[in-house]
Amino acid sequence: MSFSLHTDGLSPQRATLRLHGRLDAMTFGDFDGGAAPVLEQMGQGGTVVLDLAALDYISSAGLRSIAKIRKLMRAREGHTLLVNPQPQVRKVFEIVKAVPVSDVFSSVEELDVYLDRIQRKVLSGEDEDT
Template identity: 40%
Template sequence: MDLTTTVSIDEENSVARVALDGALNTDTAPAFEQRLQDVVDKRFALTVLDMKDLDYISSAGLRVIFKAAKQTRSQGNKLAAANRKPHIDKVFEILKALPDMAVFANEQELDDYLDSMQRRALDE
């Protein structure tokens, strides 16, 4: 599955909105990282990742988001995630519960686990 991103800017309020549509995974993360970096480099007070149409996220996608969050924080700005679907929200809940704990043997094991949790949340 592909990922389409649409960026809209509210200069007056210093807000950038990045809408994600599709899957943020190993294949799509590099291009998304560059697109997001271009936005972050402009130092908006708030960058919102609109996840209304995001269908899947892997550890590669999470790394891009966490890297951008760290960068915006160091600039004195904010990165926010909005409109998360329940199965995407579940991934963020899991990571919040285990922020400093390495519980997976490797990236593939983590991706398999995240995939399983997202599928389970979709079935509920």
């Protein structure tokens, strides 16, 4: 199976990358190359959402690519969030602890509820961290 990447809702503050297929040693270069122009446009404090609904497989090479995105976004005081992981992909993240479980959401709706809660905390003067 191959890999493809689609971008939705690109803005300096938020972009969604939809991963399809297998992210492994043969395809991580496609992912890195496709994500690079999106990451270049992300502003300080922005959020990259990786939608994994159609990602069937991830290897250590794919994990490294995601880790690079997380590192870049942290350096910009931003976030990288994962949504809709298939059970087998979620299990890989759990086993290797590559991504904090708090950054993995079962759906876009769950992510939106989380983001709404964070924004309400900031507006009410509470700590902005979860």
